[in-house]
Amino acid sequence: MVLLFEGLVASVQGAMATCFKCGTDASVGEVAVWDNGKWLWIWDSLSQFQGWWKGWTKMPQAVWNVPSSKIEASDIYCRSCWKEWAQHVKGSRYSLSRHCEKWAVQAGIQFVNPLEPSHMGNPFYCPPCGRFFNHGLTSLEKHLQDSHPDVVVRPSRKRKHEETAANSNLTPSAHHDPGGGNRGSKLSNWTAQDMKQPPLPSTSTAEIQNLQATDDGMESEFELVWEFQADNRCPLQDYELDADDLGDWRPMKKSMNDLLEKRWAQGWDTNPDLDDTFYVQGKGFSYRIDSHCMLQWNTSTGRVREIRRVDARSQATKKAAEVEQLLQEKADLLAKVAKLEQEKTTLEALQADHATQMMAQEAWRVGRQLQAEICIQLNHRDAVFASIQQALLEAWPSDHHGDCLHMNHFSIIGLQQVCNTNIWKDYEFRKEQVRKELEGRDNIPRITSTLPPQVCSWAHLDAKINEVLVIHGTTLDKTEQIAGFGFDGRLARETGLYGQGVYFTDQSCKALQYSGAVSVPRWGAFPTTGSGEGFFIIARVILGHAKDAEGPLKSTKVEPPVDPGDPSKGRFHSVIAQPGTLKNQWRRQVHREFVIFNGAQAYPELIVHFKTS
Secondary structure, eight states: OOOOBTTTBOBOTTSOOBOTTTOOBSSSSEEEEEETTEEEEEETTTEEEETTTTEEEEOSSOGGGSTTOOOBGGGEEEHHHIIIIIHHHSSSTTOOOHHHHHHHHHHTOEEOOTTSGGGTTOOEEETTTTEEEOSSIIIIIHHHHHHOTTTOOOOOOOOSOGGGOSOOOOOOOOBOOTTOOSSOOOGGGOOGGGOOOOOOOOOSSOOOEEEEOOOOOOOOSOOOOEEEETTOOOGGGGTTSOGGGSSOEEEOOHHHHHHHHHHHHTTTTSOTTSOSEEEEEETTEEEEEETTTTEEEETTTOOEEEEEEOOHHHHHHHHHHHHHHHHHHHHHHHHHHHHHHHHHHHHHHHSOOHHHHHHHHHHHHHTTOOOOOSEEEOOTTOTHHHHHHHHHHHTSOTTOOGGGGGGGGOEEEEEEEEOOHHHHHHHHHHHHHHHHHHTTOOOOOOOOOOSOGGGGTTOOOOGGGTEEEEEEEEOHHHHHHHHHHOOOGGGSOTTOTTOSSEEEESOHHHHHTTTTSSOOOBTTBOOOOOOSEEEEEEEEEEOOSEEEOSSOOTTOOSOOBSOTTOGGGOBOSEEEEOTTOBSSSSOBOOSOEEEESOGGGEEEEEEEEEEOO
């Protein structure tokens, strides 16, 4: 070991260890030892506390007598002095340099609670002077130098490695940016004339090296070997663990790394011509570096971080291993994605995609070449079940309550595709008629259905004639008639509110009322009884030139005329009852309904069998 401070801080090898602050015998009882940036707890010199199993381990000799030990007399404290003093001045935000701690101990400085309002955040109390001070060079150290010169002694230092004992002419100190910057700086090009020293506290006992970074845009020859601990932990809390296992160590930026490496080349804390403490400054703030305790302070905020120097080659090996691991993980993920894509393709091929089949059949229908059974039962595993279920639930307005809440329990139990060529031919013929009738009419309102299009994703609709997808609620016996013969307005009830026609809606909760699945109250009549199961028919409907109903049209049996006074203008092709339309003086229309008076204007596309329980 080396002689660090004459008389007080000396090697403890071969000598009786004592508490640095109070001088009591450290070979008996429990003592704390500051070793390489962490606290060790020793009992009777020969037992060390192991935090991982919360017990004491016997050692062959005292930790400070191990030949490779760097423990000095100023690193040993009894439990009482550790609690009152040492834990605050080593490895914490109030850490002191070795020479400052020596002067403070000699002067009788006490550590007090910095949170006391009377202290104003200053934790060091000087009993002879009755004043409080902070830990900075401009506070406690300056006070000790100015008011207690008798305790301030120039440290007599030696190099820790004799092979570096030869003195060399040191270049002038450089300033650096503690934040690091993103450009390296070539320190060998700096001169004393380029530096502008910031004002530093005067000291008669030690020269404080002040380094400042410049951005000269030149590359540095130094590798990134300096790191700082990003989580700002306190070593006291985990003294029994290895420092490499604690915290998040991050590399310093280039300019900060270069300046610390330059100082390292000058001898770091082994150069007798350099003090343990030096400063780095730039961009409006500065750091104080304790080269012996490997600590860094932000002199503006007081924040303390541990620093360390690592082997560049081991870092490169570690980074290479991390990159290789990431590349392997990427390759594994790409292989998994490829496998999942293949499984998806296989699954899609195995599924009977009804929508794809119907797209192919659409061309046959248009060409009047479809030859198939009238109703084709669809497989329950078909993907179209889920899409139609979702579409019908979305067609239930979220603000509809009361009887509409039965849709909460809606689920499809069967689907049939209607393939009736006779009905399709009549429907195609009527489409051509409506197209011709609309040719001489201007400003025909565009009508869209709120029923999601995925309910029949294969259907190609003609927007020019207002062809839409809508729902017709009915019972089992009616579905067979409609699938076989189509919609027929002549069979409709004569008491229909908007005329004797075929009624459709784009709101599934309205169609539910006519499906036979639920009990529905009737105005002025007994309610219907629901069976829990019902039927929807998803239909293509040609609305053409539609009339907006302004009230009931009970006497209407055919399409209303466009202009009752001018028959040459033709007739409307449908009637639309919008929500809010007056039904009578007490009631208004709640749901949207579409009425046609020519059954050929509708084609039954799908029969949906469902339950609501």
